[in-house]
Amino acid sequence: MKVFPALTAVATAGVLAALYMVFEYAPLEADMGVVQKIFYFHLPSAWLCYLGFLIGAGASAGYLWGKGPKWDLFALSAVEVGLLFGAIVLVTGPLWARPVWGVWWKWEPRLTTMLLLIIFYAAYWVLRVYGGESEGVRRFAAALGVFGAPNIYFVNQAVKMWRGVHPDVIRGGGLAPSMWTAVWVSLAALLLVFALLLTLRYRARRDERAARLLRRRLGRIGGLS
Amino acid sequence: MRRILAAALLAGGLWAAPAAAQETPASAPSGAVEQVTSFAAGSNEGMKYRHLWLAYGAIWLLVFGFVWRTWRRQRDTDTELEDLRRRLVALEGRDGPGD
Numbered sequence: 646m647k648v649f650p651a652l653t654a655v656a657t658a659g660v661l662a663a664l665y666m667v668f669e670y671a672p673l674e675a676d677m678g679v680v681q682k683i684f685y686f687h688l689p690s691a692w693l694c695y696l697g698f699l700i701g702a703g704a705s706a707g708y709l710w711g712k713g714p715k716w717d718l719f720a721l722s723a724v725e726v727g728l729l730f731g732a733i734v735l736v737t738g739p740l741w742a743r744p745v746w747g748v749w750w751k752w753e754p755r756l757t758t759m760l761l762l763i764i765f766y767a768a769y770w771v772l773r774v775y776g777g778e779s780e781g782v783r784r785f786a787a788a789l790g791v792f793g794a795p796n797i798y799f800v801n802q803a804v805k806m807w808r809g810v811h812p813d814v815i816r817g818g819g820l821a822p823s824m825w826t827a828v829w830v831s832l833a834a835l836l837l838v839f840a841l842l843l844t845l846r847y848r849a850r851r852d853e854r855a856a857r858l859l860r861r862r863l864g865r866i867g868g869l870s
Numbered sequence: 871m872r873r874i875l876a877a878a879l880l881a882g883g884l885w886a887a888p889a890a891a892q893e894t895p896a897s898a899p900s901g902a903v904e905q906v907t908s909f910a911a912g913s914n915e916g917m918k919y920r921h922l923w924l925a926y927g928a929i930w931l932l933v934f935g936f937v938w939r940t941w942r943r944q945r946d947t948d949t950e951l952e953d954l955r956r957r958l959v960a961l962e963g964r965d966g967p968g969d
Binding site: 677678679680682683686687690726729732733736737740741743744838842845846848849852853855856859860862863866867 | 914915917918919921922924925926928929932933936937940941943944947948950951954955957958961
């Protein structure tokens with residue numbers, strides 16, 4: 646139980662350090678100016694969105710392999726945290742694009758494939774949360790979770806394969822060393838936030854399942870009025 | 871009057887000769903401050919700051935919204951679990967060990 650306060654304290658310290666790096670340490674970008682500072686949370690959020698979906702796919706595969714319902718709950722929790730970071734990407738991206746590109750959104754390869762990836766896992770979430778608790782629904786959702794993962798490769802390669810206008814500073818190498826430092830500190834901080842949220846969400850889902858099982862048991866022996 | 875006109879022509883000539891001989895530079899010398907000749911609307915510096923704060927505000931709104939919803943679910947589930955366990959203990963106490 647003492648893990649949560651400790652993790653929360655470390656994550657908070659990490660986020661404060663990241664904000665310092667972004668707003669004080671990292672230099673102003675020459676062309677885009679101050680709005681480029683969105684990048685330091687936008688990029689790590691995209692990576693953590695992928696991580697959430699990958700963990701979801703791995704845990705779904707484990708569930709299909711017969712590892713038990715806890716793997717299914719862990720997959721659901723990981724996808725939920727992945728969707729949160731996906732939402733951050735979808736909100737911060739257009740806010741960055743509008744002053745730089747002059748438009749909120751472009752149907753270019755990286756943006757389109759990312760949107761499709763998030764829609765895919767949103768479909769998994771809707772099915773898993775609103776589809777009931779039958780074994781069939783859980784197995785179908787798990788299969789969906791596994792099949793969604795390869796799309797991450799296409800999102801990652803979209804800039805190279807189909808040449809969009811989305812920046813590609815990772816492969817392009819066009820990032821000042823101090824900017825890289827800010828990126829890594831932000832990633833570490835958000836990774837701590839990710840771990841905290843995943844732990845909280847999994848605990849909530851696990852306890853909900855325990856309550857459901859208990860309700861069922863009480864229903865069988867006539868303890869529910 | 872003629873003297874005044876002659877003085878004006880002389881002064882004008884003295885000023886006009888070097889002015890006419892002066893070459894207009896193709897561009898301002900490096901380091902020189904450019905003269906501002908108009909105030910046109912269209913700079914998006916304000917928009918950049920606004921969007922930066924909106925982006926970071928949205929990030930924390932989403933994260934804290936997620937934490938708040940999770941915390942509420944956990945609180946409701948804890949209450950329900952406690953209630954269900956109490957009922958189960960009461961039933962088992964009444965009927966003896968159950969299944």
